[in-house]
Structure formats: structure tokens, C-alpha cells
Amino acid sequence: GQQVMQIPQYQHVQEGEDFTTYCNSSTTLSNIQWYKQRPGGHPVFLIQLVKSGEVKKQKRLTFQFGEAKKNSSLHITATQTTDVGTYFCAGPMQNSNYQLIWGAGTKLIIKP
Amino acid sequence: EPEVTQTPSHQVTQMGQEVILRCVPISNHLYFYWYRQILGQKVEFLVSFYNNEISEKSEIFDDQFSVERPDGSNFTLKIRSTKLEDSAMYFCASRLGRRTEAYEQYFGPGTRLTVT
Numbered sequence: 001g002q003q004v005m006q007i008p009q010y011q012h013v014q015e016g017e018d019f020t021t022y023c024n025s026s027t028t029l030s031n032i033q034w035y036k037q038r039p040g041g042h043p044v045f046l047i048q049l050v051k052s053g054e055v056k057k058q059k060r061l062t063f064q065f066g067e068a069k070k071n072s073s074l075h076i077t078a079t080q081t082t083d084v085g086t087y088f089c090a091g092p093m094q095n096s097n098y099q100l101i102w103g104a105g106t107k108l109i110i111k112p
Numbered sequence: 113e114p115e116v117t118q119t120p121s122h123q124v125t126q127m128g129q130e131v132i133l134r135c136v137p138i139s140n141h142l143y144f145y146w147y148r149q150i151l152g153q154k155v156e157f158l159v160s161f162y163n164n165e166i167s168e169k170s171e172i173f174d175d176q177f178s179v180e181r182p183d184g185s186n187f188t189l190k191i192r193s194t195k196l197e198d199s200a201m202y203f204c205a206s207r208l209g210r211r212t213e214a215y216e217q218y219f220g221p222g223t224r225l226t227v228t
Binding site: 031033041042043044048088098105 | 143145153154155156157160162167168203215216218219220221222
């Protein structure tokens with residue numbers, strides 16, 4: 001069945017280092033969404049990408065959608081403690097108007 | 113800023129008991145969802161609801177689950193006979209509409225269900 005794979009599962013960085021998470025879909029996606037979940041919190045919408053090759057920036061966060069619309073990445077420059085959490089990508093299920101398929105998430109951990 | 117609310121924040125129940133989880137979506141939103149997240153794992157879609165009926169449901173959403181929008185504001189998830197494996201965080205989410213720019217889903221803070 002349709003899958004959304006996300007790697008890595010965890011990433012430990014020193015504060016100030018960069019962080020990247022990658023999302024790969026088994027099928028072409030009409031759009032991809034990114035969410036952040038702080039420890040003990042709920043997913044919070046970050047962004048949606050729709051166009052092939054799209055790149056969007058939010059301050060230190062850069063989101064990319066691949067040309068084939070099957071992969072996406074989130075890159076954080078110069079991580080801060082406020083960036084700690086799990087970052088999920090999610091894409092619409094094929095032949096569905098409502099259902100999102102979620103990646104397993106990448107947990108960003110700042111080394112003490 | 114409008115937000116999705118959920119009650120209770122934590123529910124402890126015995127196996128075989130019925131539970132009802134409650135949500136108040138954002139008032140002008142049209143699409144409502146329930147998700148489940150087992151501790152440390154991915155978010156799993158359970159069901160979507162639009163125009164007073166279920167629009168889609170996942171394999172997880174079997175006959176022991178039901179959803180209702182009893183009035184203009186509440187959206188509930190009922191689990192008829194809880195099992196140990198139902199222990200998870202349950203999130204309600206709502207979405208404004210189907211237009212491309214309105215795909216964003218707003219999540220509530222969740223209800224942690226513990227089945228003993």
C-alpha cells in the first residue's frame with residue numbers, strides 16, 4: 001500500500017548546528033504538509049507545499065518539494081532549543097479527499 | 113486565536129468499558145478528524161467527518177468505534193468496549209475546507225486514554 005517514509009528517526013545536534021529530515025512517498029503526492037510536535041504536545045501545522053520543485057522558507061526553516069512530487073525535505077539552519085520536537089511530513093492518500101498518510105517523524109534532540 | 117479543544121485531557125478506564133472523547137472544533141471549520149498516536153509513534157488517521165457523516169475511515173476504525181456531532185459544536189469519538197491496545201493519545205483536528213489553501217489541519221491538545 002501507499003507509504004510515506006521519513007528519515008532519520010532521530011537526529012542529535014549541538015545547538016547551532018543544522019538539521020535535516022527527509023520524506024519519501026511511494027506515490028506522487030498532490031501536496032505535502034509538515035507538522036511539528038513538541039514533547040508532550042500536539043502536531044502543529046508548519047507549511048504545505050503544492051508545486052513541483054517548490055521551495056519555501058520560514059525564517060531558519062527551508063522546505064522543499066521534489067520535482068517528481070514524491071519527496072520532500074525540511075532543513076533547519078542553526079538550530080535553537082526552541083526547535084526541539086518531532087517533525088512529521090504528511091501527504092494525502094491516493095484517491096482520498098480527506099485522509100493524510102503520515103511519516104514516522106524525525107525527532108530533533110539538542111545535545112546538552 | 114481560535115483553537116480546537118478536547119476533554120478530558122486524560123481518561124483512565126478499565127478494559128471492556130465504554131469511553132467518549134469530546135472535541136470542540138474551530139467554529140467555521142467544515143471537516144473534522146480523529147487521529148491516534150501511540151506513545152512515541154506516528155500519527156494514525158482514524159476517521160474523517162463532513163456534512164454530518166463519516167467521509168472516510170481507516171482499518172483501525174472498526175465497529176467498536178463511532179463518531180457523532182450531536183450539536184453544532186461538539187464532535188465525539190466513542191469506543192464501545194475498550195481494549196488494552198486502545199491506550200494512546202487521541203487527537204481531534206479540524207480543517208476549514210477543501211480548497212488547496214485550506215488543507216491545513218488544526219489539532220486539539222489530545223486526550224490520553226489509558227486502558228487498564
